[in-house]
Amino acid sequence: MKIAILGGGISGLSAAWYARKRYPDATIQMFEASSRLGGVIDTGCFHGFLYEKGPRTFVFSRSSHLLELLEELGMSQEILPCSSLAKKRYLWHRGKLRGISSLIGSLAFGLLKELFVSSKDVDDESVYDFALRKFNRKVAELLLDPMALGIYAADIRQLSLKSSFPFLYEWDRQGISLLRAFASSDSSKKKGLFTLQRGLFSLIETLKNRMDLEIFYETPITALMEDGVVAGGSFFPADMIVSALPGAVLGSLSGLWQDFSSTSLWVVQCAFEKGVLLKNGFGYLIPTMEKESVLGCVFDSSIFPRAGDCYFLTVMLRNLGDASWAEKEALLALKKHLKIEKAPIFISSYLAKDAIPFFKVGYAKRLSFFLQDLKIKYPRLHVCGNYVDGVSVDSCIHSSQKIFIN
Ligand SMILES: Cc1cc2nc3c(=O)[nH]c(=O)nc-3n(C[C@H](O)[C@H](O)[C@H](O)COP(=O)(O)OP(=O)(O)OC[C@H]3O[C@@H](n4cnc5c(N)ncnc54)[C@H](O)[C@@H]3O)c2cc1C
Incomplete structure (x- = not known):
């Protein structure tokens, strides 16, 4: 055969x-x-720090097939839980980096609305329409929009709920409260992120x-x-x-x-001397309403418990220019958002061309x-x-x- x-x-x-x-x-x-x-999977190394050019982390509770494959390959001992610092995530909103958990209070009204909204039997709808129906515009723009940008780099006004967030689609169809479902699925499963010791x-x-x-x-x-x-x-x-x-x-x-349809995005990776970043956490996302070219930034050195004598960051950008444009924009964004004024000791970029299907x-x-x-x-x-x-x-x-x- x-x-x-x-x-x-x-x-x-x-x-x-x-x-x-x-x-x-x-x-x-x-x-x-x-x-x-490897396709989009690639690992680089700078000053002893292994960094990921494409995918970097996986959620334990949503990786049963990957975990099974790692076991079959005898690689289970190479699974490396990410630092607990990765739990902290930020949004760049109205000129400030804000912890997502601290924003939830201001979204409470919209989040609680779903308790009074019955499910609608639609075959598919945009993530934005779904968020408006179940919650409100603020929840759409400050929670679902950055969440979708982080995974699909795509506009929630066009993104299919059914194909992009099938679990939300199913919970809604079954009349299950999304807030309750989130809370119980989180408490019943192994939490956290992992990566691989020697890189993906x-x-x-x-x-x-x-x-x-x-x-x-x-x-x-x-x-x-x-x-x-x-x-x-x-x-x-x-x-x-x-x-x-x-x-x-x-x-x-x-x-x-x-x-x-697929989406392309620029991935710019840079290293700075240690001590340059005052924030810890997974990184931050930028809602579309902020009209920035940067989609978000990952604090690699903060989430990967690997040795390294520099501070490593990854900036993801919309595909609006060439490599030198992307690197310049990324450094400007780091200056504006994180107050990093120093020049990087390493910078590299690539266009992840048509890398993500647009559902x-x-x-x-x-x-x-x-x-x-x-x-x-x-x-x-x-x-x-x-x-x-x-x-x-x-x-x-x-x-x-x-x-x-x-
Ligand atoms: C920047 C980025 C970050 C991501 N982060 C995460 C993450 O943290 N966690 C996660 O789970 N997922 C993440 N993803 C998604 C995930 O990495 C990809 O969806 C997945 O790796 C795609 O694998 P693939 O083999 O299907 O496609 P690809 O990796 O795109 O591989 C396709 C292969 O086909 C080859 N090819 C193309 N045309 C031809 C042809 N005509 N003939 C022969 N070969 C051809 C290409 O060269 C390539 O090697 C990320 C994706 C990107 C782009």
């Missing part, structure tokens, strides 16, 4: 892992467009090293056929094809979803038509990735595991 895996991010690598478990004797070929595996790229390396896999680097898929794929100018026959390509790439290659209202229905059309046109094709069940690394792993369980 021949299995072709398209794309070498975490979705593709975990798909290869489950494929190998299910079909021990299969020939598995992986086709990756770039010269490295160690997961990519371990997956690669533990599998017998034929990898074709710098070999982009250029065409999909019923019985195989065209990559790097050659045809590769396959009995099973697993696409772990970004949604927009598969949409366009198949010709079945040409206008698939617009009606996305779930559109996705299900796409998947049905794919099945008809390419009977051997299966799909996984961050546009299938959710954007988190855990959801990506789940989407690839499901292919080989059913």
Whole structure:
């Protein structure tokens, strides 16, 4: 049996892992467009401090598939709980950094409104419309907007509630109080965030090293056929094809979803001499109403309990310019928001291009038509990735595991 895996991010690598478990004797070929595996997962090192260029943290209570995979790989002992300082989060609002917990008091009126609002049976609506219906404008703009920016870097007026926050959608449909559900789900599960001792790229390396896999680097898929794929100018026959390509790439290659939307953002990472930051916590987000180019900032040195003799920060920005624009804007923002006047001792940036699928209202229905059309046109094709069940690394792993369980 021949299995072709398209794309070498975490979705593709975990798909290869489950494929190998299910079909021990299969020939598995992986086709990756770039010269490295991992996709958006990448770990760098500066002055002994390991920093993450893409994903960095996971919530224990929402990472069952990732935790299971780490156990299968013998990596459980590498799980590193993040500092308890990460619990503290801030918002930049009206010229000041404000602790989110201290804002809750001023949102109490809007939050309590949901107790008097009955559920509405809508197939989908925007996160903004949902927040207005259940709470009020202030809760929409100061709680749900930054929460959505932090995960999707997208506008809540267009973002689908059903696809972006499926748990909120379900609680609402079942008439469950969102505040109560939040409180009880939090108290019943293991709290907190974790990362990996040797950085997230160690997961990519371990997956690669533990599998017998034929990898074709710098070999982009250029065409999909019923019985195989065209990559790097050659045809590769396959009995099973697993696409772990970004949604927009598969949409366009198949010709079945040409206008698939994704979001790009700039990630600027900088290190300063120690003692530069007076705040501790996970970082801060900036609500859209503040009209800033920066989406938010993560205080890496505060949340990762790793040794390092500098202070590390990551600034995420909207895609409104080039790399030098992004770095300049990031430093200006750090000066304005955190009063960091000193020049960084390290700075680097990259554009996470089309890295996050944009789940617009009606996305779930559109996705299900796409998947049905794919099945008809390419009977051997299966799909996984961050546009299938959710954007988190855990959801990506789940989407690839499901292919080989059913
Ligand atoms: C900045 C950032 C921070 C994030 N933070 C978190 C976090 O803290 N926690 C969390 O859980 N999630 C986080 N996420 C989301 C999560 O990291 C991603 O959704 C997930 O890693 C996507 O994995 P993937 O394998 O599906 O896609 P990708 O990582 O995008 O991999 C797709 C692969 O396909 C390859 N490819 C593309 N076109 C072709 C082609 N034609 N032929 C062959 N190969 C091709 C690409 O080169 C790439 O290697 C973050 C995402 C970003 C961008």
